[in-house]
Amino acid sequence: MNSRVKRLKLYHSPAVRSARVKWLLHELMGDDFDVESVTLHNADQYREEFLVLNPNHAVPVLEIAMEDGKPFHMIESGAMVALLADTFPDRKLAPIPHVLSMERADYLQMLHFGASSMDMMLWQIRIHEDVLSATERDDRTIRRYRRKFAAEVEPQLKERLSRAPFICGAGFSAADCVVGYNVLWAQAFQLCSDAVFRDYVARFSARPAFKAAFSDRHQFTRIVPEECELKKRFTG
Numbered sequence: 001m002n003s004r005v006k007r008l009k010l011y012h013s014p015a016v017r018s019a020r021v022k023w024l025l026h027e028l029m030g031d032d033f034d035v036e037s038v039t040l041h042n043a044d045q046y047r048e049e050f051l052v053l054n055p056n057h058a059v060p061v062l063e064i065a066m067e068d069g070k071p072f073h074m075i076e077s078g079a080m081v082a083l084l085a086d087t088f089p090d091r092k093l094a095p096i097p098h099v100l101s102m103e104r105a106d107y108l109q110m111l112h113f114g115a116s117s118m119d120m121m122l123w124q125i126r127i128h129e130d131v132l133s134a135t136e137r138d139d140r141t142i143r144r145y146r147r148k149f150a151a152e153v154e155p156q157l158k159e160r161l162s163r164a165p166f167i168c169g170a171g172f173s174a175a176d177c178v179v180g181y182n183v184l185w186a187q188a189f190q191l192c193s194d195a196v197f198r199d200y201v202a203r204f205s206a207r208p209a210f211k212a213a214f215s216d217r218h219q220f221t222r223i224v225p226e227e228c229e230l231k232k233r234f235t236g
């Protein structure tokens, strides 16, 4: 890692999008980074001191502490994954950035597809099924994105995973930390249920870094209780 960087700290909550970054950090650095736990149901992410770090009141936040004492806070998981993978070129979890290659183009495209389009569909299903209050939920939104995900996203992923063991080919890459996480997320909604996805999940779940990142997943509860603080503060 760049010698001007002193320490990395991840603000994290079990089995949500911060797990993408925690997984990659374990792949790259073992346990040599700090984790600060954020309890989403208690609305920790809406506290004043957290909003200074991330005005979008969400995890992950990646704190990059520099040797000169200045910290920088990243607030998008896709950007964190791309940056971290490039910062450790010897780990070979991303095609090298300074050569324009098909592999690099495909890798970035899958990473961003996972962190944007695919993520958006899963998030709409999640909030309308589990998080928003009953009066805010919309069944048409759930149906629209379930249909779109099954008809448009799944076939693309299936085609790739029937050709190769990982999302960008023969080798595991940082894009799998995003797309693989999303496949698990989709499976929680009974999407991505074909054998090709079960085999993909079995392959990446065997990785020690995955096991370390998801060792806290039992703490995640899908249903957000009516009386909890998050319900009162959540903005969608």
Ligand SMILES: N[C@@H](CCC(=O)N[C@@H](CS)C(=O)NCC(=O)O)C(=O)O
Pocket (backbone or CB within 6 Å): 016, 017, 018, 040, 045, 056, 057, 058, 059, 060, 075, 076, 077, 078, 115, 234, 235, 236
């Ligand atoms: N695009 C962001 C989304 C982060 C995000 O929305 N995180 C959710 C958990 S998966 C969160 O912390 N939500 C809390 C809230 O909005 O109150 C990223 O991927 O980093």
